[in-house]
Each structure stands twice: as C-alpha cells, then as structure tokens.
Amino acid sequence: MPDKVGPWEFWREVLKSPRYVLAPMVDASELAWRLLSKRYGAQLVYTPMFHAVNFVRDQRYRSDHLHTCPEDHPLIVQFCANDPEVLVQAGKLAEPYCVAVDLNLGCPQAIAKRGRYGSFLQDEWELIRKMVEMASKELKVPITCKIRVFPDVEKTIAYAKMIERAGCYALTVHGRTREQKGRDTGLADWEQIKAVKKAVNIPVIANGNIQYLSDADRCLMETGVDAVMTAEGNLTNPAIFHGIQPPVWEMAEEYIEILEKYPCNLSYSRGHLFKMFNHCFTLPECCEIRQLLARASDLYDLREVCVALRNHFQKYVDGSEQWSSEGSTLKFPPWICQPYVRPPVKPPSIEEVSTEKTEEESNPIKEGRKRLEPERQTGEDGEIVLSKKKAKKLLKNPNFIFKPDRKPIGKCASCRNQMGTKCAYSRCKKCCHDHCSVNVFDCTGHNILIKTKMEKAMKITNNNPVRSSNLPSTQS
Structure with missing residues (x-):
C-alpha cells in the first residue's frame, strides 16, 4: 500500500483547499442535489450517511445508495459504524469512488441511540480511537471525522486531540451538543469550534448557524477554521454559497x-x-x-x-400586483x-404552570399527555x-x-384483538392462521392458503406413491 500524503497536503492538493462544504444529509445529499450545489459554489461534497454494516453485507444497498460521476468530485463517503473491522471493510468497498472516508460521530437522532452510533459513541473514546486508527492504517484513502461538542470546552478539546492522534486527516466540528436537536436545537457555539481549531494541527471544518453566505464568511473569520459546512441553509437555498x-x-x-x-x-x-x-x-x-x-x-x-x-x-x-408582507416575519x-428559522421555545410562565396543575388536579382521570377533549372537525360528513x-x-x-372511517374495525371472534378487515372468518391474523390450520381452510384476506397448498401437495405426491402415504389427512 503506497504511503498517503499528510493531512495538509491532502487538504491542499486533493481537496484543493475548499472553503464552502455541503454537509452529509440522510436522504438529502444524493448525487443530483450534490451536483446542483456544486453549480452554486459548494467546493466539497459528502454522500448521505451510509450504515457500514448494510454497506458491507448488501450489494443492493451499495448499488442503490452510492452514485457518483466525474463532476461530483472531490467526494467524501460518510459511514456510521461501531466496529473497527466493519468500518474498514466498508471503506475498502467505497474507496474506489471517493477521496476520503468520513466517520459520523455527530448524529443525535433517536435511531443513532438505538443503533449505538453517531454522537452516542462520543463517550466511548477507546472504541473511536480503534476505528479511526485501523481505518487510517488500512485504507488507501484518508479517514476524516464529524463530531459534536461537549458542554465542557476542555473535554471537547481533549476529544478532538484524541481523534487527531488516532490518524484523522480533517475534523468537522458541529458546534452543538448531542442534546441540542429538534425544538431544543438553539445556536451552535462557535467559541468551542475556535478552541478546537487552535488546539489541533489538522484542517477543521465548522458546522452550525450558517443560513446565508455572510454567516459562512463571518464564521471563517471569527473561528479561524479552514472551511464552513452547511446542511439546512443549503436545503432551503442550494445557491447559498453564491450569496443569492x-x-x-x-x-x-x-x-x-x-x-x-x-x-x-x-x-x-x-x-x-x-x-x-x-x-x-x-x-x-x-x-x-x-x-x-x-x-x-x-x-x-x-x-x-x-x-x-x-x-x-x-x-x-x-409587479402587476403588490405583495403584502403584513404579519410576516420573513x-x-x-x-x-x-x-x-425555528421559533424559539418559550418557557411557560408561573401562571401557566399553576393553571396546568389546577387542571390536572381537577381531572384525575387524565393520563400522560392524552387530551380529555379531543379536537373535532365539522365537514360534509358530519362531526369527526x-x-x-x-x-x-x-x-x-x-x-x-x-x-370519517367508512368501515369500523370489529373484534376478533377468538380473542380481544382487532380482527382483519378482510378476514373471511372475522379473526385477527394469528387466530385466523390457527383456525385455518386446524380445519384446512383458506383465508385470502390474510393470505393464508392452507387448503390450496395442501391440494397442490396432493397433486404432486399422487405421482409418487412412496411419499403419498406420509401426507396428512385433509378431512376436518
């Protein structure tokens, strides 16, 4: 395996010192969108995040998700993973199509928590070190990483340095913590990104708070990073890096x-x-x-x-009619x-909290977040x-x-579960299967074809007297 160039040579000679970067986005940074973004100023692009296990095991998954063309380069392929060997295997399959492999250590979604990847690995430093180190040694292309910050800036710096020592060639820092997502997204902390840039000696890409080109340029100046990455700003305006x-x-x-x-x-x-x-x-x-x-x-x-x-x-x-912007915040x-722009979450006032408690005390039947008075709508078919x-x-x-629902769902004839709406015997699927198995019936509604399969088996075994004696009786 030929020796790879160093991080800064890779940044300047292979990536051509990009300033504006399109973020990896699940189901959003596909080839067509990457090409559109490159037309309008994106100088470096990433694939959507791929699951390393699926990428290794499933050839169809690879062919369905990894698409590229000459205009798409330089391209970085991003994976989520929690196993060093699987990450390396996925990287080896992807390296012919990209200039680097990126390890996602920043995804904060619930699915990442269930799968134990993304930002939910940020407390497992030894595992991260092994993944980056093995990928750095065994892949022909460099390994890069995308992380989120910790509430404590010193911990963030130590985290970034550990990843750098393991062999990371470029580090993207999202200036939000793992908990900052959805309604609690808030603002990214550029001071933490600035501190990481000062502490490491590899290229750093900043991510967070980029809604206009002016934000990107201001981030470059205030943090001293080498490039700026955006996701949501690009989704609403793919021409963001052209400033239009x-x-x-x-x-x-x-x-x-x-x-x-x-x-x-x-x-x-x-x-x-x-x-x-x-x-x-x-x-x-x-x-x-x-x-x-x-x-x-x-x-x-x-x-x-x-x-x-x-x-x-x-x-x-x-200009034939005048647009009225009254009441608009755009x-x-x-x-x-x-x-x-997500509206800020306004904390409830003391009066609202006390009123809510009073309502809960007066309504002891209320459970969790369920409404006692469900919303209703009056339409052509009456109240719904x-x-x-x-x-x-x-x-x-x-x-x-x-x-309104035209066909109410009844109860299963054998248990208290809901019956299948197309079941011939008014049963749920499990009870229907038991019923058909005992009586050798068919139920097309549940696609249970016991009788049909039995008859088909009889036709086959009629030509084989030795096997026909082993066939069970079809009489109920």
Missing part, C-alpha cells in the same frame, strides 16, 4: 433537470421541493399546490408543481429561497374526532377536510 436568493421554482426546475440524468428515489426529490417551498406552503392560498406535490408520482408531476407555483406568484414578481417574500396525527396535519393545511 433566487425564486424557489428556478432552483427546483434546475434540480429536476439534473434528476433526468441522475434519478433518485422520488421521496428524496419530493422532500427537497417541500423544503424549498416551505414558506409558500404555509400560506392558505397554496394549499392546493401543496397537495399536488404530496401526490406527485414522477418528474412530470414535480414540474407541474413548479409551474403552478410560478403562475401563482408571477403577478407579484412582475426577510424576503415567501417565493424567494431563504432559511427556515381528530387524532393527534390528523390535528397536526390540519395545522399545515387548515382547509383539508378529513373523511
């Missing part, structure tokens, strides 16, 4: 053109359009267009959504690419009780009318 805010349909149409050559799962592309069109879809007048996107089944449908959105706002774009009109899931959908689309 184009109309959302222009970016969407250009993305769809790339999809014609490099297709991906429709759920990914539809998700990108939902992100870019988010501010438009919060307007009641765009509810029908939102439904068009939700029902889209191919690229033609996605184009129709773009055309509908363009036609709807064209009167404001060309920096630009809603049809302009711009970031989505809405579940929490439906109530949440109603917030996104206030004009949508839910239909």
